[in-house]
Amino acid sequence: MNQASGHARAKEPWRRYLPWQGGIEVAFWVVAFAIPAIANTMVALMDAQRDGHVLPAWQPALWEGSSALVSLLLLPGLLTLCSRWPMHADTWRRRLPLYLGASVAWSIVHVVGMVLVRKAGYLLLGEHYEIEDWLRRFAYEYLKDARTFALIVIVDHGYRWFWRRLQGEARLLDPPDDGSATGQEVRPERFLVRKLGREFLVAASDIEWLQAAGNYVNLRVRGRDYPLRSTIAGIAAQLDPDRFVRIHRSYIVNLDTVASIEPLDSGDARVHLQDGTALPCSRRHRDALRARLGTPAATA
Known part of the structure; x- marks a missing residue:
């Protein structure tokens, strides 16, 4: 009986997934940021060609690649936040300010990080990269970063919810409502x-x-x-x-x-x-x- 149940547990899909879980999760996030970066690079090149502008391919590739790279470097911190302080129906009001503050911090570090990467890339290619209006640029980037931040939070919470349902989630049984346990520790x-x-x-x-x-x-x-x-x-x-x-x-x-x-x-x-x-x-x-x-x- 125990051996049979052990074989049955071993065949459960979520158990076969366990050895690959870490690698699959990393690959998912890499692909999730790489595909939009590649797509945006191609769109920028096509727009430039349509408008008759000369745009070296390395420039949009560096713009999009630097953004994706810094986002991936910041991702472990955000996933840790989601794990330690998740938002649920009974906690979201209390934790919403925490997530809003984290989104601002995410955007600031993201903008500064990608600008530094772009400056280094331009320097290596003998060019100069400069941002004239930092305040306006940050406001523009925050609108994009806030959407990315929220999407990551939603995907991670949904993934954790599904994973708990797949494994099974426990709860305490309610004590009997017959008054028999009054004054006693149940x-x-x-x-x-x-x-x-x-x-x-x-x-x-x-x-x-x-x-x-x-x-x-x-x-x-x-x-x-x-x-x-x-x-x-x-x-x-x-x-x-x-x-x-x-x-x-x-x-x-x-x-x-x-x-x-x-x-x-x-x-x-x-x-x-x-x-x-x-x-x-x-x-x-x-x-x-x-x-x-x-x-x-x-x-x-």
């Missing part, structure tokens, strides 16, 4: 997982470990990650303390899955699980973990 015994329109239950005891991921906490269950909308501190307060223990600012582990603790020279530790997974354990949580497992504390 701890979730099961989580409801929604995946591609289907719902099923995951027992809390089946969770192997949890990892903070921005506004989400990934629940690792039998080799699968299920994102849960929560903070790591919020979910830690609701889990059974006899079973789950915090080992790092970003990790919680199920004590039943721990195989060994490997001390490190830095004072931190590495927690090895029964399935071979290794998780980081910070020094502030190391001794507490040892005590919970009944392992003598290190004397170092």
Whole structure:
């Protein structure tokens, strides 16, 4: 049964995609900026030919290429912003000013960066590149950059939303509304997982470990990650303390899955699980973990 289910999981399309995910994402963004740059270069050359102007091909290629290059260099920062402070239905009002400010910063750095690249390119070719009215030019560029910025945010949020739905997204089951838990702390015994329109239950005891991921906490269950909308501190307060223990600012582990603790020279530790997974354990949580497992504390 376990072997068959393992083969079934291995055949899931999103699992086959995982080893290629990073490369495909990088290629997507490179192509997304390269195609418009090439198209705009060709349009500029055709417009110049139509109007009877002599325009060396390297000039529009440098204009468009410098813009695309600087945008790609800025892209990791914007994607990090989207990951750490995503906008959702319950957060967009609070985070909209952050994104507006980031769009201005993006445009300023983009304009300055592409101008420097163009100056260097013109200099190498024995020409001179100059902008006369910086304020007017920035206003013009910001209108374009704001659209690009917004499109990147929309694409990234949509991609993350689809990826969570493809993997499956968890949420806490609502406590029973019968008054029986009044005055008592209710701890979730099961989580409801929604995946591609289907719902099923995951027992809390089946969770192997949890990892903070921005506004989400990934629940690792039998080799699968299920994102849960929560903070790591919020979910830690609701889990059974006899079973789950915090080992790092970003990790919680199920004590039943721990195989060994490997001390490190830095004072931190590495927690090895029964399935071979290794998780980081910070020094502030190391001794507490040892005590919970009944392992003598290190004397170092």
